[in-house]
Amino acid sequence: MRLFGRSVECAALDEVIAGTRAGRSASLVLRGEAGVGKTTLLRYAESTCPGALWIGGVEAEARFPYAALHRLLIPLLAGRDRLPASQRAAVQVACGLTDGPPPDLYLVSLAALTLLAEAPRLVVVDDAQWLDRESLRALAFVARRLHAEGVVLLFGLRTEGLDQPDLLAGVEVRDITGLDREAAVALLAGVVDTRLDPALADQIAAATGGNPLALTDLGRELTADQLRGARPLPEPVPIGSRLEAHYSTRIRALPARTRTWLLLAAANAGGTDMQLIEAAHRLGTDLADAAPAETDRLVTGSPPATFRHPLVRSAVYNGATSADRRAVHEALAAVITGTAEADRRAWHLAAAADGPDEAVAAELERCADRAGARGGHTARHTFLSRAAELTPEPGTRAIRQVQAAAAALTAGAFARALLLLDAVDETGLPGPARGSALLTRAIAAVNAGVPTGPRDGAAICLAAAEAFGDDRDRARAAVIQAVEQMIGAEHLASVTEAEVAAAAAELAGTDLDGLLLAGYAAWITEGFERGVPALRRAVAAITDPATPDETLLARIVIGVNFCNLIWDDEPKQVILERAEMAARRTGALHALDLVHFLGAMTGAVLGRLADADRHDAAGQRLRRSIGLTADQELVWRHPELLTWRAPPGVRETVRPALEVFEMLHLGGMQAVTRLSLALLDIAEGDYASARELLGGVVEFGRPHRYAWALPDLVEAALRSGDRPTAMLAYADLVLTARASDAPRARGLLARCTALLAGVDEAEEHYRQAIEELAGTLGHGDLARAHLLYGEWLRRRRRRRDARGQLSLALAMFTEVRAEAFAERTRQELRALGDSVLVPVPPSDETALTPQETAVARLARDGGTNAEIAAHLFLSANTVDYHLRKVYRKLGVRSRRQLRQTLHD
Incomplete structure (x- = not known):
């Protein structure tokens, strides 16, 4: 296959495809303007790889959920019985092969990954900008997870073609530009059938920017006089967006019956040839009328009509009058009679409507329900949005807009949800609809990154609860959401905790949500001592084995927070471990991401930094897989993990986050950042700075959300010479530790008692x-x-005892790479005259990566490659690839040897 001027691009594609023979995978987006040659390059790749799978985006199909993915997987679905049960069920519902609960997008994505990874192959997705959003999200997920399957996934994407550019975030992009002058002239010379003036050829090459489609069309349309340079070139030269206008001009010159035939063909995407012919007869045209368009090379073959380029289809449709478009859609709707095509018929009816039409709007609403049942939340919000536009009655129209916004929220289109709600007068809605609108707005604003979202979220949720009125279940859900929003915003919220607690008290009960609300209300209004039992009842309900997994995942933030408040570490581990297993089993990747975030934070707070590392690394991998951008990931950083490790420049990295979190009204993360910086200050002996940072979080006389920071404040205040502040913090610590009676609370109270005790009493408390x-x-x-005990012993000149305690502390800090405290401990040992070596980390050649570590642990514990793949959301081939690297690095040859070698 000969391509002008594309040797570099073809070589790059050859290299990528050659990797499949070595079991390597790759994904690549070819991005460029219309007509620049993306499809031609994709066809070149296809020609070098027999058995490639190819689909192209169809603009009219973009509203039907998983339509493109279904087309791609049709040759592979026969093997779906080999999928894990949850993946098989999800992909069957998504592809309309069976009925069932709406499938999770990422379970469908995992099923696609597993099916595509069964054999080396090339997969091509052209015109990706026109794929339905569920299919594009699923394929983007696959692209980000490919590794060692021998699968190459190529996308063709129009520049500025996606309304949500982040959908393909994390996939490598190669921009395809116009041909250079020499190649452009060569292409032009091959098109024209007469001698080409060199100067004119250069002029055309420059004017078209080397766009191959513009060169080809222009070369074939120029007159002999223009080719000789006797007459000027047309102005402006048709290129980029002007190409569509160029085709529109050519289309307007065709006979009226031909234009009608072309318009039917353009609007009939996804329809059958017979439907096209029947609709044509209704409009007084037939197959013979396609001939002029075929002669002009705008289409080939009728039917089916294959347009020369997607821009031709676009020019046909967009260049027609609105009346002509409505007539065509009405004719197509009339010939679509099958129940399986009810959604296409409804969409044609909607396109044919010239004003409000409740019957069509109601049919679109039913289409929305069918899309939602297949997990097509983007399609659901599209259908509902159009239904709202066609709804004549204002009240019903507003309710459908609210439903469309809720569907957009579920689809992850947070900005779209807010736009839909902005067009609604929420004050005029009936109570339940107003409550739904308010609750959707609160959640969408936070997720869309609206700076005021966290500040106002809890207040909006309380207003939603009030609007729900007697619907106690929905009102409860709204107040639960208000509690969760307060956990994020804390002191930067526009309402007080007392206001949220009052609403929670009104809706408290004995079921899980009722106990959560009762616990929060008691904690806020009745203080630490009386609040602890209520929180413990709520935590016991969450950790009850009878609590469904989906409920646990929905309430994990509140459950972990309640455990933090009362020092309950064991139940918190139960919540995190069970939630992780549930999220992995069900493919709930957003929930799993939250589990990893909370797990990393928990591990860092406890100083269990290996656990924190595992969760942090898994969370980062997962966020890349689901397409979070680098900017979005900044909010998911863990300052507490960074400060334990104390890499160079850590303060300059962490401290600016205080202002960022203030601006975003994320009070919880701002407080955690202050506590993290204080930890580093304590490790490095800057006690005055630590005291100041901690003082901005702790409220004396009312030990509250950050009671677990009191031990650090006692140490920082005492060591900085501020004993009165240390005593105030200690008094609150006594109250909270005794009320909690958790072992860690008792241990920290004893540690602080030792710091404050006299010489004769301190040792007993340290022990x-x-x-x-x-x-x-x-x-x-x-x-x-x-x-601390070792430091105390050294100052008592008990050198041998001090050396024992300090050596043990150094071993514990070094084990988890807590470098700041490890260095402080080394300084104490040096003061005893000991020579202390700094351990050298393993080299990259022998150290396991986080992904390899995860695979190795699961293999060590008996997992098969297929089980590990399902657990880590990888393909079995990628697991095998990582396992072979683990064996090589550890010098083992089997899982049995791995069990003997690999220890936590």
Whole structure:
């Protein structure tokens, strides 16, 4: 296949495709303006790879959920019985092969990945800008997860073609530009049938920017006089967006019956040839009328009519009058009679409507329900939006707009949801609809990154609860959401915790949500001592094995937060572990991402930094897979993990986040950042700075959300010479530790008691602290207890005892790479005259990556490649690839040897 001037691009495609023979995978987006040659390059790739799968986006199909993915997978669906059960069920519902609950997008995506990865192949998706959004999201997920399957996934994408550019975030992009002068002239010379003046050829090449489609069309249309340079070229030269106008001019010159035939063909995407012919007869045209368009090379073959370029189809449709378009859609709707095509018929009826039409709007609403049942939330919001436009009665129209906004929210189109709601007068809605609108707005604003979203979210949720009125279940859900919003915004919220607690108290009960609300209300209004039992009842309800997984995943933020408030580490681990298993089993990747975020934060707070690393690395991989951009990921960083590790420049990295979180009204993350910086200050001996940072979080006399920061404040205030502040913090710590009676709380209270005690009493409390903390998950707390005890012993000149405690502390800090505290401990040992070596980390050649570590652990614990693949959302081939690298790095040859070698 000969291509002018594309040797570099073809070589790049050859290299990518050659990797399939070595089992390597790749994904690539070819992006460029219309007519620049993307499809030609994709056809070149297809010609070098027999058995390639190819689909092209169809603009009229973009509103039907999973339509493109279904077309792509048709040759592979016969093997769906080999899929894990959850993936098989999801893809069957998505492709309309069976009925069932609406499938999760990422379960469908995983099924597609598994099916595509069964054999090396090339997969081509042209005109990706016209794919339905569910299919594009699924294929983008596949592209980001490909690794060692021997699969190459290529996309062709029109420049500025996506209304949501982030949908393909994380997939490599290669911009395709026009041909260089030499190649453009060569292409032009091959098109014209007469001698071409060199100067004129250069002029045409420059004027078209080397666009192959513009060169080809222009070369064939120029007169002999123009080719000789006797007459000027047409102005402006048809290129880029002007190409469509160029085709429109040619189409207007065709006979009226030919234009009608072309318009029918353009509007009939997804329809059958017989439907096209029947609709044509209704409009007084037939097959013979296609001939002039075929002679002009605008289409080939009728039927089916294949347009020379998508721009021709677009020019036909957009160049027609609105009356002609309505007539064509009305004719097509009339010939579509099958129940399986009810959605296409409804869409044609909607396009044929010249004003409000309740019957058509109601049919579109039924289409929306069918789309939602297949997991097509983008399609659902599209159908509902059009239904709202056609609804004559204002009240019903507003309700459908609210429903469309809720569907957009579920689809992840947060900005679109807000735009739909902005067009609604929420004050005029009936109570339940107003409540739904308010709740949708609150959640969409936070997820869309609206700076005021976290600030106002809880207040809007309370207003939603009030609007729901007697619908107690929906009102409860709204107040639960208000509680969750307060956890994020904290002191930067526009309402107080007391206002949220009052609403929670009114809706408290004995079921799970009722207990959550009762716990929050008691905690806020009745104080720490009386609030602890209520929170414990709520936590017990969440961790109850009878609580459904979907409920656990929906309430994980509140459950983990309640555990933090009362130092309950064991139930928190139960929540996180069970939630992780549930999210992996069901493919709920957004929920799994949240589990990893909370797990990393929990591990860092406890000083269990290996656990924090695992969750942080898994979360980063997952966010890349689901398409979060680098800017979006900034909110998911873990300052507490960074400050434990104390890499160079850590303060300059972390401190600016305080202002960012202030601007975004994320009070919870701002507080965590302050506590993280204080931890680093304590490790490095800057106690005055730590005291100031902690003082901005702790409220004396009312130990509240950050009671677990009180031990650090006691140490920072005492070591900076501010004993009165240390005593105030200690008094609150006594109250909270005794009310909680959690082992870690008791251990930290004993550690602080030792710091404040006299010489004769301190040692007993240090020993008590170490004994209590040794039985907890608080690895960092225990290591710091050994450090403080060792420092105390050294100052008492008990060198051998001090060396024992400090050596143990150093081993614990070094184990988790808590570098700031490790260095402080080394300085203490050096003061004893010890020579302390700094451990050298393993080289890249022998160290396992986080992904390899995850695969190795699961293999060690008996997982098969297929089970590991399902657990980590990979293909079995990629698991095998990672496992072979693990074996090589660890010097083992089997899973049995792996069990003997790999330890946590």
